[in-house]
Amino acid sequence: MSAEQPLWSGQKEGRFFTRIDVTTMLNGAMLALPLHVITGRSPGPTFGIITNTHGDEFLATIAIRQFVNALDMTTLKGRIALVSVANPMATAHFGRQTPEQHGRTDLHEVYPGNARGNTTQMIAAAITENVLHHVDALIDFHSGGSGGRLQARVDYNSKTPDELKRGNLALARAFGAPFVHENEFPGAAAHYLNGRGIPAVNPEVGGSYLGPGHTRYYTGMMADGLSGMMRHLGMLDGAVKPPKQLHFDLGARREIRPRQSGYLVSHFERPDDLGRLVRGGAELGEVIDIYSYRVLEKLVAPADGYLFFSRYSGMVGGGTQAFALAEAARSNWLD
Numbered sequence: 001m002s003a004e005q006p007l008w009s010g011q012k013e014g015r016f017f018t019r020i021d022v023t024t025m026l027n028g029a030m031l032a033l034p035l036h037v038i039t040g041r042s043p044g045p046t047f048g049i050i051t052n053t054h055g056d057e058f059l060a061t062i063a064i065r066q067f068v069n070a071l072d073m074t075t076l077k078g079r080i081a082l083v084s085v086a087n088p089m090a091t092a093h094f095g096r097q098t099p100e101q102h103g104r105t106d107l108h109e110v111y112p113g114n115a116r117g118n119t120t121q122m123i124a125a126a127i128t129e130n131v132l133h134h135v136d137a138l139i140d141f142h143s144g145g146s147g148g149r150l151q152a153r154v155d156y157n158s159k160t161p162d163e164l165k166r167g168n169l170a171l172a173r174a175f176g177a178p179f180v181h182e183n184e185f186p187g188a189a190a191h192y193l194n195g196r197g198i199p200a201v202n203p204e205v206g207g208s209y210l211g212p213g214h215t216r217y218y219t220g221m222m223a224d225g226l227s228g229m230m231r232h233l234g235m236l237d238g239a240v241k242p243p244k245q246l247h248f249d250l251g252a253r254r255e256i257r258p259r260q261s262g263y264l265v266s267h268f269e270r271p272d273d274l275g276r277l278v279r280g281g282a283e284l285g286e287v288i289d290i291y292s293y294r295v296l297e298k299l300v301a302p303a304d305g306y307l308f309f310s311r312y313s314g315m316v317g318g319g320t321q322a323f324a325l326a327e328a329a330r331s332n333w334l335d
Ligand SMILES: [Zn+2]
Pocket: 053, 054, 057, 142, 143
């Protein structure tokens, strides 16, 4: 299935944009994926970036746009191959997944895809053939979707051979986010590439409609993160010194999900609330019934832990992740 030559073969220094046709949609339009290729003056690795895998997670692509627009081709080594909206069908209805009638509608779970499968699988197959098979490292950049989420971490798969595990962790740490999370996503683009021995991780930063101050804070973190990763890969000049970061695995992850739907009053609505040590039993928020005005539920920390996921006050459905902690006793600091 791998294309012999990528679409950008022969591309010289500069910026190139094209669209990759996937299939025709019922409205008669072509479903096409945007591909940006930014090639530096000097040779170097090819860094793949895909984002908007989930259609309502748009903050990352705005930060990436600012970052790549500011890049200086004369100092860039190698190239970036960027899919700025990986799932246009999901984005078109501002939803997380592809709106189609049958299963396998989460693009984050269907790699390497199938050119004769459903639309979601066709999208994955087009990205696999045109991008994944031609990169030396990759990030699949996620952000909080609709719902005012706050987060700042990089997820990586540790169930890989030691050398690749070190490569994944180093790439994740170079982003400089306060958290690094061992988190496995079978069927994700990064997971598929890890299976081919290529380092690939998933940053998960910020959210949608956060207000101007928090939007600036997170887009700044994203740009710094991209710069750190590219210095780590040798594509930009400069050393990388990751900050002190909290490392935790799935066993340390404690999610707090309300059992009932309602208006969440969140007590942790600021980016610098993330990373705070919260004591077990502390109240994180409460859920109010907007019909009867009763308090339906108090949400409390299940153990001492570092808050790594929070959200603004707003409507939440029963079972939605409202907060998440890295359990202190099972997490460790990386210097
Ligand atoms: Zn996502």
